[in-house]
Amino acid sequence: MTTIYEQRPGLSRRELLKRGTIGAALIITGSAVISPDRAWGMATTALKPDTMATLIKLARDIYPHDSIADRFYAIAVKGHDTKAGTDGQHKELIEAGIADLDKRAGEGGYRGLGWEDDRVEILREIETTPFFQAVRGDLVVSFYNQKELWPHFGYEGESYSKGGYIARGFDDIEWL
Amino acid sequence: MTAPYDLNDDSVVVIIGSGAGGGTLGNELAQKGIDVVVLEAGARIEHEDFINDEWDSFAQLAWLDHRTTGGGWRVSKDFPNLPAWIVKAVGGTTTHWAGASLRFQEHEFKTLTHYGEVEGANLLDWPLTLAELEPYYARAEDKMGVTRTNGIEGLPGNNNFKVFKAGADRLGYKECHTGRMAINSADRDDRMSCQQTGFCFQGCKWGAKWSTLYTEIPKGEATGKLEVRPNAHVVKIEHDDSGKVTAVVYADKDGKLQSQKARIVCVAGNSIESPRLLLNSASSKFPDGLANSSGQVGKNYMRHTTGSVYAVFEKPVHFYRGTTMAGIIRDEAKHDPARGFVGGYELETLALGVPFMAAFLDPGGWGRSFASAMDSYANMAGLWIVGEDMPQEQNAVKLHGEMKDKYGMPIPDVWFTDHANDVAMRNHAYTQGEALYAAVGATRSFPTPPYPSTHNLGTNRMSEKPQDGVVNKWGQTHDMKNLFVSDGSQFTTGGAENPTLTIVTLAIRQADYIAKEMAAGTI
């Protein structure tokens, strides 16, 4: 499904710091995006790793769930890299869309804007563009359809194999 | 025991579609000893193979052939290629449906008489009365095992229902219960009882909910008089010089065109495909399409005035547990123009899983407001509004001017715009729904816009006079004696009630009529 992987030790902390990204920011190295705590990394094949890092940020700004880790947003947008690999038009749509975000954000780019509100202001300007529509339209499925995330929302998913809810609380409400 | 009929056998009744209308009609005719071939575009997927997962199930069962949509409704913007949520599989949309089974009210068969002329609406009385249909409604309820009829107990209420009921009581609503559902509350008809699995929209893996897939169809097949041919997508109905239909052309599982001869053809492809097929069957004799002398084929598309209200509470509800549609309030279903609109609406509980909630709560929505709503998922309750919408001539299923499907036939383009009456009704229902939940302590509520249409009606409507509609009171086309319409596209008007019980009722009645006319040699 996704080539996201547990980051093996390799880059030293010092090396990572040298590459200029610190704190909560995603780290860009070669052809990969690496989480600041180095818990995971994701190689890109068609999109620039910088583009992927911005896509991840953008995904969180679209559906901001503060207690859900970046990893899940990364998984959700990974499909754009895959699609860009076989679809030149899609690659152009995403690369140009991200470049446009960076341009609107000014020096430091989109990821450089510290406040979500400032980034969202830019998104409100572009929310009707094909780029934003493509990213959001895909994300609403690729993000919320991750089974690993359902417990966060309190959704239990498949229930047939457990015999339904007839003996598992279909009518257990007590506060009424 | 399935009876395989020859392509050249011109004595068979050919039914197009195996859903509520087609599947029922097929069984009813077979029980009378009539030879029937049901051509179904979709695959045969038995209920054990249904999937408890919203998107996977959607991919397994939904009709995903290319469609376009236009008009003023929000669906055309949010879901430009998904005007309707219906099924392509043996059993049709009765695999996905929730099971709510309500009779029309008497006045709903005579809307022009009771509501009077409504500007911009194409109201017409049905050429039928409730009294005429009552015996058939009774047969349908028995066949489908509808709760609260035939001595069948109601289903137990789930959490979503309990919140709903508490709100209904506080608002003073009198008629609120766990519904009349074609879902077994106890074992019946060799099918088990509901296990409160909560995936009714994904097909009931237990078979507790009625679907033609595992009731009508196997029963018909057991007579040796019914053949269901899956993966048979009908592209055209053919006729002779005398204006009688003679055969249907369909693409088989390999995409190869086949022609099945027929004595009678009954169209039951649901209200988008049925008129599309009639229009696509245009010939030099009938340049505007079959059975279209009135020009009404495809017109008056109705989809019920719908919408949802979801609300968030301080504490968990877990509304996705148990039957998807777990209760109803009928107090607003009456016709009471003092509310600012004609006709009425039902309120019915509804729950979606996380994947569908994300897609449908506020299509296109994003940002903190949206995400925080999703974060409250476990504490949500929800209801669905289903009310009578106005038939309007410009709301229509048309043939697309340029785009064609893989068989070279124009794809359907579905146009819909709310009538002012629809908007007034929906707003009233939103207000009531939000008040209901506020009365139980909701901290936030969402007036959610309509989903792609699950109820599709009216595009081959029934009329007394041939110039006003497409079929007569038996669903027989005014223009062609041996061509019938057997699905919800026959509806003259939509009523406030979920349509399937009425579709099944009309199919049972139509089978009696077809058998009688065949015996008399008139068709």
Ligand SMILES: Cc1cc2nc3c(=O)[nH]c(=O)nc-3n(C[C@H](O)[C@H](O)[C@H](O)COP(=O)(O)OP(=O)(O)OC[C@H]3O[C@@H](n4cnc5c(N)ncnc54)[C@H](O)[C@@H]3O)c2cc1C
């Ligand atoms: C999620 C959901 C919930 C619902 N809940 C309820 C409810 O609680 N109560 C209620 O009353 N109704 C409900 N409905 C609506 C109900 O399912 C439909 O009204 C009913 O199934 C329509 O019956 P039909 O015979 O007109 O069409 P369908 O049941 O849709 O059957 C039509 C069949 O025709 C086939 N077909 C179409 N075109 C062709 C062709 N060219 N060649 C061959 N085959 C073709 C299709 O593949 C399909 O199998 C619900 C619908 C959905 C989607």
Ligand code: SF4
């Ligand atoms: S809740 Fe009941 S009717 Fe619905 S799918 Fe489960 S068992 Fe079937």
